[in-house]
Amino acid sequence: xxxxxxxxxxxxxxxxxxFLLACVSRPQAPQPVTVAxxxxxxxxxxxxxxxxxxxxxxxxxxxxxxxSGNFYxxxxxxxxxxxxxxxxxxxxRRLASEGLALPDSLFTYAVGRIVVWAPAGSPLDPxxxxxxxxxxxxxxxxxxxxxxxxxxGRAAAAAMKSMGVYERVAGKLVLGENVAQALEFVESxxxxxxxxxxxxxxxxxxxxxxxxxxxxxxxxxxxxxxxxILARARGSRLALDLRNYLAGPAVRDRLKQYGFSPPAxxxxx
Amino acid sequence: MDWxxxxxxxxLAFSTTAILLLVGVPLAGWLAFSPRxxxxxxxxxxxxxxxxxxxxxxxxxxxxxxxxSPVGALYAxxxxxxxxxxxxxxxxxxxxxxxxxxxxxxxxxxxxxxxxLIEASWCLGVSRFATFRRVVVPLARPGISTGAIxxxxxxxxxxxxxxxxxxxxxxxxxxxxxSIYDQVQAxxxxxxxxxxxxxxxxxxxxxxxxxxxQKRIRSTWPMx
Numbered sequence: 001x002x003x004x005x006x007x008x009x010x011x012x013x014x015x016x017x018x019f020l021l022a023c024v025s026r027p028q029a030p031q032p033v034t035v036a037x038x039x040x041x042x043x044x045x046x047x048x049x050x051x052x053x054x055x056x057x058x059x060x061x062x063x064x065x066x067x068s069g070n071f072y073x074x075x076x077x078x079x080x081x082x083x084x085x086x087x088x089x090x091x092x093r094r095l096a097s098e099g100l101a102l103p104d105s106l107f108t109y110a111v112g113r114i115v116v117w118a119p120a121g122s123p124l125d126p127x128x129x130x131x132x133x134x135x136x137x138x139x140x141x142x143x144x145x146x147x148x149x150x151x152x153g154r155a156a157a158a159a160m161k162s163m164g165v166y167e168r169v170a171g172k173l174v175l176g177e178n179v180a181q182a183l184e185f186v187e188s189x190x191x192x193x194x195x196x197x198x199x200x201x202x203x204x205x206x207x208x209x210x211x212x213x214x215x216x217x218x219x220x221x222x223x224x225x226x227x228x229i230l231a232r233a234r235g236s237r238l239a240l241d242l243r244n245y246l247a248g249p250a251v252r253d254r255l256k257q258y259g260f261s262p263p264a265x266x267x268x269x
Numbered sequence: 270m271d272w273x274x275x276x277x278x279x280x281l282a283f284s285t286t287a288i289l290l291l292v293g294v295p296l297a298g299w300l301a302f303s304p305r306x307x308x309x310x311x312x313x314x315x316x317x318x319x320x321x322x323x324x325x326x327x328x329x330x331x332x333x334x335x336x337x338s339p340v341g342a343l344y345a346x347x348x349x350x351x352x353x354x355x356x357x358x359x360x361x362x363x364x365x366x367x368x369x370x371x372x373x374x375x376x377x378x379x380x381x382x383x384x385x386l387i388e389a390s391w392c393l394g395v396s397r398f399a400t401f402r403r404v405v406v407p408l409a410r411p412g413i414s415t416g417a418i419x420x421x422x423x424x425x426x427x428x429x430x431x432x433x434x435x436x437x438x439x440x441x442x443x444x445x446x447x448s449i450y451d452q453v454q455a456x457x458x459x460x461x462x463x464x465x466x467x468x469x470x471x472x473x474x475x476x477x478x479x480x481x482x483q484k485r486i487r488s489t490w491p492m493x
Contacts, residue, residue, distance in 0.1 A: 069454040141354055146437060149454035174354045174436030177450075185436065189337040190353035 032060035038087035043203040044258035082233035088151040089226025105229035110260035112223030113198040115212035126213035143185035143194035146175040156195035159220040198259035274448035282424040285363040293371035301379035327433020354436035370419040378412020
């Protein structure tokens with residue numbers, strides 16, 4: 001041991017002083033808001049947040065994208081998020097019933113749509129074949145998101161079942177960890193066709209790279225995308241403003257451009 | 270508990286270890302004894318999977334074995350099958366991913382074999398290859414078994430690469446780590462806990478057994 005006790009002591013004092021200084025010198029700006037958002041919002045939310053910032057210039061909004069199920073687990077572990085925009089309203093509902101989200105703030109902001117998607121260079125034309133594209137003889141793999149935990153994967157499986165192709169396609173299914181990976185499987189050529197969200201198919205980087213056919217919304221249970229303010233942001237003005245803005249009509253029109261349907265009227269507050 | 274996934278992981282780990290012993294031991298021998306000046310380039314390439322995130326490796330492997338790549342096209346012509354989302358595809362990815370874990374300990378063990386013994390063997394007229402097989406490899410046995418254990422253990426615990434190239438097909442590419450991940454994602458924490466606990470116990474027992482065995486080999490071989 002070469003360090004004397006005095007040196008140890010002075011290091012501790014210096015660390016404490018630095019810590020106190022950091023606490024004191026924090027500027028008095030409005031509390032920043034951290035949003036945990038489902039990855040299918042990736043493209044739409046950047047635009048929407050840009051609009052919101054224009055009316056709230058001093059607002060600091062950080063957006064983290066990821067899987068809704070992961071966020072749910074992390075929020076239960078006290079993750080520092082203020083607003084949760086889930087791909088499935090079920091997760092915020094559960095958080096509200098567990099006291100981790102504010103029940104009054106629960107809202108549905110959009111309804112997801114799914115499409116059968118094939119790359120632009122593929123001989124398969126989903127627009128012509130519809131769901132039948134999955135059964136084409138050249139198709140060996142059909143990529144979807146994992147129905148066990150991804151809402152869009154669940155919708156894809158339900159649509160295949162209700163349209164009577166599931167039995168014949170089940171052996172060809174490959175499961176992406178999320179919808180983006182399902183799309184990547186098809187884009188890389190490893191799978192010939194996939195069922196992905198419309199929001200992904202019309203997203204700027206993907207739009208020109210594939211062709212799609214929209215699965216009729218009646219073929220699967222609605223993918224209600226919902227959110228809530230989390231308990232730790234109780235009383236945060238900015239979090240409430242942002243939540244109300246997201247539930248408002250301006251955002252609804254924006255989301256339409258990005259491949260979402262507006263929520264059914266009874267669901268909004 | 271997802272026994273199918275556990276069994277798949279065990280099979281994958283065994284097959285990967287077998288491949289890595291076949292490929293890794295000669296490669297480690299070359300690295301240990303080659304006089305080539307550009308040897309360091311090969312050493313660096315072998316060590317890459319230690320540094321690269323599994324996502325990078327998985328992403329490249331998916332592109333490299335896909336039907337549009339030369340490798341994937343050749344495989345399709347020869348077998349009529351496809352590498353992505355198959356056990357064989359997973360095997361290629363796992364072998365690449367665990368390559369440094371097999372090669373580095375073995376190459377280290379080769380390098381520490383007493384040069385005098387090797388040269389004595391050559392002086393007695395034994396060929397280079399026979400010397401390698403009959404002198405160097407037996408003396409480096411602890412290093413080789415370390416390489417094998419590490420490859421096995423590393424493949425058992427592999428997650429990122431499998432997630433990137435596997436496609437999560439039950440019984441074909443859904444390994445135990447993926448199955449645990451799915452259970453957590455589906456909020457089935459009890460099942461996840463159970464499988465994780467099993468994996469923890471299994472890994473510990475395998476490692477403990479092999480280290481115990483290795484100690485016996487080490488302490489007895491001077492007498493053979």
